[in-house]
Amino acid sequence: MLTHRTIWEALDTLAERHGLSVSGLAKLAGLDATAFNPSKRISKDGRERWPSTESIAKVLEATNESFDSMMASIVPYSQTSTPARMGGATVPLLGFAQAGSGGYFDASGFPVGQGWDEVRLPDLGDGTSYALEVTGESMQPLYRDGDVLIVSPSAPLRRGDRVVARTHDGEVMAKILYRRTEKRVELHSINPDHAPRIFAPEELDWIARILWASQ
Template identity: 55%
Template sequence: MLTHKAIWAALDGLAEKYGLTASGLARKAGLDPTTFNRSKRISRDGKQRWPSTESISKVIDATGASVAEFMDLLSENGGGSRIGHRIPLIGLAQAGSAGYFDDGGFPVGEGWEKIPFPDLGDPNAYALEISGDSMLPVYRDGDIVIVSPAQNNPSRGDRIIAKTMQGEVMCKILTRKTLTRIELSSFNPAHPDRSFDTQDLAWMHRVVWASQ
């Protein structure tokens, strides 16, 4: 299972491997130097703070490490087997078609490609391959995001995959959520933000990882 402890241990291991402190690693990646400080890993109210997929991606790019290298560090720190779990890969452009998800937003069917990924503790986790430019500059055409249907109550600022009752599937940022309304912002300012009545969305799941 991918745990809070394993993620932070892998980041610490990556910093050590490249001769950096946690602050040095953040600085090298163009982040605030305090981003990876141990004091930032647990909030004042005791909640776990997870590094964002964007931060991890920047670290990997800045150090010249590979995603596989980071996965190895995760595995070494109890973050699950790098190859031992496979999840279905669905193209975002095809995801809105009938037959890919059940009413709860769980992937269904067989015959699609499956990719290796550490066990998230969610048997319904799946991957979506990004297509087009609507998610630039955060996600590029061909990038893969990992989605966990178990995390179906995202918070403001989370990157999410949502499906409308009409079947449209989109990757957005949750900017506001009330009992009656959901507001989503686009990654690319050239594409419009979206707003829905809650009953107009079939489901909404959090993006938990990006393989870029």
């Protein structure tokens, strides 16, 4: 469900992804610099103020983003954007640390070999999906140690999608797909303390879309 909190969090994250403050984002869109300030989100009498549809449209045009890509960085929204079937499904499970080792994936990012565990999670209707368990704190604030991500190597990729990528050197990372062309793949960090990463396509083994995350 789209809430007052998620829409403002999405605008905040969009600004960070483009290296801007919320004031800078507003100015880029041709709006008053204070339009998105925290003080403007709640009225003096305590009522919630929402950004106007016109303001959001101007922001999306200025940043060359879609509404879906803007919202894709907010976990609660993304969890409901792909319907989960009741009853759940058993999917292969692997830790991020193990995923960097050889023998667990084929050339397209599908799980193979021994050493996989199993976990029962919501059924997203994707028969190729598997689960990766987050270790460490490098993916905060969206993903924390112990969170489980459902990943699909067959789901189509779009700009703004949260993805897992594996390099030829065995590095496995959860990122935001910012740009993908024939000559380069630009991945932005979920954690604002980490700089974007740019790869030549041949440097990556595979990229798979994150469909769902436990919280």
